[in-house]
Amino acid sequence: MSFWRVLISILFPPLAVIDQGCGSILIVFLLTLAGWVPGVIAALVILNRRL
Numbered sequence: 712m713s714f715w716r717v718l719i720s721i722l723f724p725p726l727a728v729i730d731q732g733c734g735s736i737l738i739v740f741l742l743t744l745a746g747w748v749p750g751v752i753a754a755l756v757i758l759n760r761r762l
Contacts, residue, residue, distance in 0.1 A: 712758050724754035731757055 720727035724747075725740045735757050743750025 716758055717755070720754040720758060721751055724750040727754045728757050 716727055724743050725736055728735045728739050739750055739753045739757065742753045
């Protein structure tokens, strides 16, 4: 996970997970709508998991 990816996930979480699939984008977008912090946490977790 690069510095830029972390920075994007803090500023706008759905944009950071755009290459992880439609489900991940939807989950992060909904969590971001519910609150900024859950969206950031979800984006960082999704980016940090191993594929």
